[in-house]
Amino acid sequence: MSECDQNAIVLFSGGQDSTVCLVWALNHFAKVETIGFTYGQRHGVELDCRVRVLKELRRLMPVLTERLGEDHVSDISALGALSDTALTREKEIELSETGLPTTFVPARNLVFLTLSAAWAWRRGANILVGGMCETDFSGYPDCRRATLDAQAEALSLGLDTPMKIETPLMAVDKAQTWQMAFDLGGADFVDMIVEQTHTCYLGQRDQRHDWGYGCGTCPACLLRKSGWEIWQGQGNS
Numbered sequence: 001m002s003e004c005d006q007n008a009i010v011l012f013s014g015g016q017d018s019t020v021c022l023v024w025a026l027n028h029f030a031k032v033e034t035i036g037f038t039y040g041q042r043h044g045v046e047l048d049c050r051v052r053v054l055k056e057l058r059r060l061m062p063v064l065t066e067r068l069g070e071d072h073v074s075d076i077s078a079l080g081a082l083s084d085t086a087l088t089r090e091k092e093i094e095l096s097e098t099g100l101p102t103t104f105v106p107a108r109n110l111v112f113l114t115l116s117a118a119w120a121w122r123r124g125a126n127i128l129v130g131g132m133c134e135t136d137f138s139g140y141p142d143c144r145r146a147t148l149d150a151q152a153e154a155l156s157l158g159l160d161t162p163m164k165i166e167t168p169l170m171a172v173d174k175a176q177t178w179q180m181a182f183d184l185g186g187a188d189f190v191d192m193i194v195e196q197t198h199t200c201y202l203g204q205r206d207q208r209h210d211w212g213y214g215c216g217t218c219p220a221c222l223l224r225k226s227g228w229e230i231w232q233g234q235g236n237s
Helices: 016-028 045-060 077-082 108-123 145-159 174-196 219-233
Strands: 007-011 031-038 068-075 127-129 164-166
Touching: 007 016, 007 108, 016 031, 016 045, 016 127, 016 174, 031 045, 031 108, 045 068, 045 174, 068 108, 108 127, 108 145, 145 164, 174 219
Parallel strands: 007 031, 007 127, 031 068, 127 164
Antiparallel strands: none
């Protein structure tokens, strides 16, 4: 079966990375559905943003989004209850004694991928698409290519069907992610990412920057800001 005949499930948070991955998937697969998760995250505003992003994508790319199917949101509050992290608790974002940042939610991506694979199996899809990246990341071990390859193997064995995890951003930095957005949808798509997506760990949308909304100081904002400035410095607009 060729790539263009396959169906995919995109792990879609409403952030910059997953939005770029969604449009990438729409260019590569016959049918694409989206899945998001609510787990008690402090930046729960992303759940509202993802609805607006999907609406705007249908407006901006009506032909391409003919391939876009249902959107699903799964409540996995137990993950937040188990996680004592800066993404699920009012605590400082800093390096912990383990050497990992306090924004690390243990097993988050593994849980996301397992539930997405279960949904994919039900929907007749065997491709999972996620925005994991080991170039611009905070050291999260569940973002590494080796972790995802092992997860894909485990899912394929456990479901008794091939399950592939695609990560279009795995080897690119944030500046290259902005460029990928431009290549996929031009200036209008970039503008939509700036206005509608959400990445800030603190969930702040009361400050508008050139690169989007956010506190401007958390690790997610700093990565997005830095990537934007590098990309703009390369003569893009």
